[in-house]
Amino acid sequence: MRVFPSYALVKRELITTLRSNRALLWLMALFLGVTSVEVNSWPAPNLPLIYMGDASQKILEFVTWTLLTGCVLFVPALAAGSVVSEREQRTFDLLHMSLVRPSAVLFAKLINAVGLYLFALAASLPVFAVLMSSVGLDQLQLALVAAQLTLICMCCASIGLLSSCLFRRSFLATYGGYAGVVLWLILPSIVILFPVWLLAQGFGVPCLRGVDDELSIILCAPVALAVILQGRYYVSEFGAICVGFAFNAALCIGCLYLALRFMKRTSAEPTRIEQEKPIDDPAVLLARRKRFPYYLIDPLRRKNPIEDAANPMRVRELRWGLLNRGSVLVRVFYCVLPVYAFAAIICVGFSVHGRYPVPNLLTWLGFEMVLLVSVAPAMLANAVTKEYELGNIDMLRMTLLSPKEIVMGKAAAGFISLAPVLAAAFIVALPVAIWQRTHWVFLAAGHGALLVCGAVSLALGLLASMLTRRTVASLILGYSMAFTAFAGLWIIGVTFVAWALDAHATFGLARMAPFLSPIGGIIAYGLDVRLENRGSYLCASLIAFVLLAYGLLKASVWIFARKRMHDQ
Amino acid sequence: MAIIETHDLTKEFGKLTAVDHLNLSIEERDIFGFIGPNGAGKTTTLRILSTLLRPTSGQARVAGIDVTKKPYEIKKVVGFMPDSFGVYDGMRLREYLDFFGAAYKIPGRKRKAIIDDVLALTDLASKADDFVSAFSRGMKQRCCLAKTLLHDPQVLLLDEPASGLDPRARIEVRELLKTLRDMGKTILISSHILSELGDMCNKIGIIEHGQLLAHGDYREILSGLRMEREIRLRVLEGADRAAEILAETPGLNNVDRSGNEFHFESTIVREALADVLHRLIQSGVKVLFFEEEEGTLEDVFLHVTKGGI
Known part of the structure; x- marks a missing residue:
């Protein structure tokens, strides 16, 4: 060689x-x-x-x-x-x-x-x-x-x-x-x-x-x-x-x-596509539902035409795009649920950090957040770049769909696709909350932060897709922005406070800096028990990040309308 | 009435002028062949007319609507088929058309019938339940054309619709376009396959370096550009006598004899040519055929364009 x-x-x-x-x-x-x-x-x-x-x-x-x-x-x-x-x-x-x-x-x-x-x-x-x-x-x-x-x-x-x-x-x-x-x-x-x-x-x-x-x-x-x-x-x-x-x-x-x-291996081998015909017979569909993998939505079932009131972009992304076929959503749920349950058993059941429950719950929540943040930006990071790469962008732009319909359709599909991951987290959280019932407020706050993390990650992925033309660049940008939002602002906040203020003022403000991130916020809320009004800080932080996600969606629509509806 | 009009349409990409003060007028129900070498500005013009590209200056109107001011209205009357396009994975043809039908805001109750119609028109009805990503190139072209026809546009802008197709698929696309012309559509088609454009276009425009070099009725352009007619003569008997008559007649040049067959160029009017034929027959020459050779679009193209990039 x-x-x-x-x-x-x-x-x-x-x-x-x-x-x-x-x-x-x-x-x-x-x-x-x-x-x-x-x-x-x-x-x-x-x-x-x-x-x-x-x-x-x-x-x-x-x-x-x-x-x-x-x-x-x-x-x-x-x-x-x-x-x-x-x-x-x-x-x-x-x-x-x-x-x-x-x-x-x-x-x-x-x-x-x-x-x-x-x-x-x-x-x-x-x-x-x-x-x-x-x-x-x-x-x-x-x-x-x-x-x-x-x-x-x-x-x-x-x-x-x-x-x-x-x-x-x-x-x-x-x-x-x-x-x-x-x-x-x-x-x-x-x-x-x-x-x-x-x-x-x-x-x-x-x-x-x-x-x-x-x-x-x-x-x-x-x-x-x-x-x-x-x-x-x-x-x-x-x-x-x-x-x-x-x-x-x-x-x-x-x-x-x-x-x-x-x-x-030569790239000339074309991907073979099986031309399986759609199934119309309800009896055949019922029989397939009773067999592994127990489809709730059979991929071969003939799909209904898109309803007039529905956003065609959202329907397309959900049925054929993000998670390909509806049943994949169910499979994702099947896969994520045991992973989260296993993490809960290890972190909370085995008490990895000792008897005090909050650090154990935090470790479990941290695992959930990392999994979510590592999945979510990618879900929408190729929303527009794939249209360029597949050569569909011109045909999409020539339709009567408005930029808002296109972008929000993709965003809605992204949020729905993330639902199995979130649903699995919430289902596992229920027995944990019953077991650790004195900490149910903390668990609720943690899962609120989880939702916010998901929303912000998706919105950042979508924005990255609007700003680039290639999926690789979009993924890098999406993950970099997610890292900045969830860790970078927090680190910058702490560094800035340490650099700009004297030691006395630094102490109080440095304790508030984690609230610049939903992940840091939930950690500070759980561990820094002496910090007054930490619940209010966490609420303010989460509201600010929800507004950020909304702003990012609006920005994505604006950029698509200005930059992507026409060639430059 | 002109359905597509451009006035001093210009598009610059940095220092490159892709379209240079283009003035174009296409009448309703025309099939307009837009020809030119690679990089001449054909695709740029089509993309401006379909609102996918903004012009640097000048005006373009389709069905009386300004393409820069009312792009949404333009999309309702224009069907654009790009030269290269993809298809969505995992979608069956009917689902693909249903998605685009919904995207063109066609009500659900009408959509199925429209999809059936365009499938029949494009001869794809038997493939309605097949995955589009598994289609051959020719099938994908038809599929894209079916999608382009969904909202019944007045004007079709087709960018190289027959490129990469095998001869049979090309013939089928050509026949399909003729059917669409008969249905009253105005078609602006860019293609490199000049022989096919000659067959179906009633008007042509030749563009090079962003400038329109010639445009108008195909036959008029053809005859206007050819100062000399090429005539072919074949006789059964009396070839020598025929050679003498041709040599004697002023205005007939470059007579080339090959056995009983003659090729020559004529600068004389058609009536004088008819006299030549009359003389040949009167002289006892048995004429098998005496015909003017038709010029081709290739001849016009080579005559008008200079070449080079």
């Missing part, structure tokens, strides 16, 4: 990207951001040495986590869009028929996916060099952080590339890339670490004590990064870090090998 990448491809994509104004802006924004954090955190000259070292450490941590977030948000999507976009634009066959080897194509795509990120990583290194000339960092720590980030980036790109070679649609490939990265980050914890933890803590198996710590460093790259940042590699965890390095490198190579295998 020749691994030298195709220079022509690298030149066409990466070098073109690096030459663009957008890349320059990204790098400048990163450089300015990192520099401003460093300048802001610069210790006073008369401080004791230990405080100066602490300041350097905090800057390193901030920049590292920022780079990691950027990596997880951007790299999988960029890699996932690389091969599948060639297939969609029908240039893959041309590439396949050229003298460039598949391995060279794959490695060129890998370099293109990680290139900009590694450039950004390299651009941020001089900032640490300045810190090293101060105190608090050593070369080994910096090298380990850079190496770990590079490895994480390569793993994200490899998973993205595997997804890109596996799927034929950019939406599925991008979503598959993100799902793969999330699984890579959390699956080891669920499959290996949780049973080990349960055996060690719950059943007191002595030989397993401490094993879960080492395993988490090996299997979870962000945990290893945290250990490096804490400087624990000096003591005992260096070996685990090295093994983790090897494990992730092997995973990366494995993904690339599989991607190459899938990529070699």
